[in-house]
Amino acid sequence: MNITAIFASPRQNSASKAFGKYFLNRIAEKSTVQCNIDTFTLGDMQYGGCKACYLCQTEEELGVCKETDDLIEVFASLRKADILFMATPIYFGNLPSQLKAFTDRCKQFFMSTALGLGQISSLPSGKILVMLTTQQVYEVTKYEKLRKLLHYFFKQLGFTDFYFIGEDLLSIEFDLNEHKTFYNIIDNCIDTIINPADRL
Ligand SMILES: Cc1cc2nc3c(=O)[nH]c(=O)nc-3n(C[C@H](O)[C@H](O)[C@H](O)COP(=O)(O)O)c2cc1C
Numbered sequence: 001m002n003i004t005a006i007f008a009s010p011r012q013n014s015a016s017k018a019f020g021k022y023f024l025n026r027i028a029e030k031s032t033v034q035c036n037i038d039t040f041t042l043g044d045m046q047y048g049g050c051k052a053c054y055l056c057q058t059e060e061e062l063g064v065c066k067e068t069d070d071l072i073e074v075f076a077s078l079r080k081a082d083i084l085f086m087a088t089p090i091y092f093g094n095l096p097s098q099l100k101a102f103t104d105r106c107k108q109f110f111m112s113t114a115l116g117l118g119q120i121s122s123l124p125s126g127k128i129l130v131m132l133t134t135q136q137v138y139e140v141t142k143y144e145k146l147r148k149l150l151h152y153f154f155k156q157l158g159f160t161d162f163y164f165i166g167e168d169l170l171s172i173e174f175d176l177n178e179h180k181t182f183y184n185i186i187d188n189c190i191d192t193i194i195n196p197a198d199r200l
Contacts, residue, residue: 001031001033001034001036001082002035002036002080002081002083003024003027003035003037003038003083003085004038004040004078004081004084004085005020005037005038005085005086006042006074006084006085006086006087006099006102007039007041007042008042008086008087008088008089008096008099009087009088009089009096010043011043013172013173014089015089015169015172015174016087016088016089016132016133016134017041018174018176019087019134019179019182020085020087020132022176022183022186023085023087023130023186023189023190024039024085026186026190027190027193027194030187030190030191032194038073038077038081040073040077042098042099043098045069047070047102047105048069049101050101050104050105053066056107056108057107057110057112062111063108063109063111063122064108065105065107071102074102079124082127082128083127083130084127084128084129084159085130086099086129086131086132088132088133089133089135090133090134090135090143090146090166093146103150106157109123109157110122110156110157121156123157124158125158125159125160126158126160127157127159127160128159128160128162128163129154129162130193131147131150131162131163131164131165132165133164133165133166134168134169135166135168135169136168136170137170138166138168150164161196163189163193165182165189167179167182167185
């Protein structure tokens with residue numbers, strides 16, 4: 001099982017990254033097949049957002065992003081991934097800009113303009129999205145909006161399974177031992193991914 005794991009927080013002592021590492025360790029432990037995990041910490045990388053050159057939408061350069069920055073490796077990993085795992089803080093009910101830049105650069109996978117065939121993804125279909133968020137206060141309305149938006153976005157890219165899990169952290173200082181319930185949620189999520197037949 002190939003996993004592309006993205007840690008989106010710019011913070012050194014990141015809660016979403018800490019929980020994200022737990023997820024990755026546990027899925028590697030629990031999976032009956034070998035897990036190959038590529039991890040990327042966006043805060044350590046140099047890259048920019050989509051510059052809207054639309055070259056990736058031309059017949060000649062279809063699906064190829066001309067930017068030559070650190071995201072190239074993420075996209076190479078994503079092409080062969082079974083799971084895209086993103087661990088991220090919520091900023092004003094939305095993605096932090098570091099992660100938004102990544103999703104905008106996924107424009108290269110949308111083949112619609114050049115082919116005129118509607119939204120067709122150049123990524124192999126059937127991928128799983130797991131998004132783990134931390135935020136100060138769980139705001140259902142904002143969170144639901146973002147979840148629906150990302151569900152729609154990644155569905156267009158050919159993803160077929162979606163898991164959104166999140167935990168509140170009132171302070172940026174945190175004690176992982178105080179989040180036992182969330183560990184159970186992560187474990188249940190992993191169990192469902194590994195044994196889809198158990199899905200409700
Ligand atoms: C710019 C900014 C915007 C934020 N917006 C929200 C928000 O809308 N809702 C919320 O509950 N927390 C918000 N937070 C708090 C973070 O989401 C929260 O502290 C999160 O757990 C940090 O995760 P990290 O430790 O992985 O960086 C915001 C923090 C920052 C720096």
